[in-house]
Amino acid sequence: MHVIAIDGPAGSGKSTVARRLAERLGLDYLDTGAMYRAVAFAALRRGLDPEDLEAVARMARQLEIVVDADGVRVDDVDATIEIRGPEVTRAVSAVAANPGVRTELVHRQREWVRGRAGAVVEGRDIGTVVFPDAAFKAYLTARLDVRAGRRHREVTDMAYEAVAADMARRDTIDSGRVDGPLACSDDAVQIDTSDRDADAIVEELLQALGEATT
Secondary structure, eight states: OEEEEEEOOTTSSHHHHHHHHHHHHTOEEEEHHHHHHHHHHHHHHTTOOTTOHHHHHHHHHHOOEEEETTEEEETTEEOTTGGGSHHHHHHHHHHHTOHHHHHHHHHHHHHHHTTSSEEEEEESSIIIIIOTTOSEEEEEEOOHHHHHHHHHHHOTTSOHHHHHHHHHHHHHHHHHOSSSOOOOOTTSEEEEOTTOOHHHHHHHHHHHHHHHTO
C-alpha cells in the first residue's frame, strides 16, 4: 500500500495541500481530523460530556462515519458544515485525546487504506502512529498568527483573538496528549506554509516525492 502522510497543526494548510496533492496523483484522500470532529459532533448532539472518556469511546465504536468527497455524514446525518463550527472546534481536542476514541479511529483509518492502491492521508499523527511506514511523509506548519488568520476566515462568527487563543490551546493539548500527539516524524519533509500558497507547496511536495521514489 502506498500511503502519503501529511501532518501538521490546525491552520497549517494541510487539508488544502493534501486534497490537491491527491488530485494531482490520482489518489484517494482522507481527512482524519474530520473523523474526530464527527465524533465530537455526535457527542454534543447526544448531550454527552466530550471529556467523559468511557461514554464517548463507547459511542464512537457504534457510530457510522463517512468522510468522502461529498462531505461528512454521521449516522446518515450530513454534518459537513456543523463539524467546522465553534462548538465542535472547542470539543474536538478532548475527544481526540480520548484513548478509546483514538484506538477506534486509527483502526478505521487503517481499514480505509487497506485495499486501496494508494492514498493521501492527513492529520496530526499519521506519519508517527497511524502509518509509521508511510512511503512519504510531510509535516506542514505556519506561524500562529497566520494559522489563526486562516481559520478566522473560515469561522467568521468568532473574533480573531478568540480563534487565536483557541488554536494556541489546541496546540498545547494536541502536542501534550499521551496517545497520538501532534508530532513531526524524523523522516518527514518539513515545510513552513506561512508565506506561501497551496499550489507552490504541492509542487514542492511532488518534487520531493519524485526524489524519494527514484
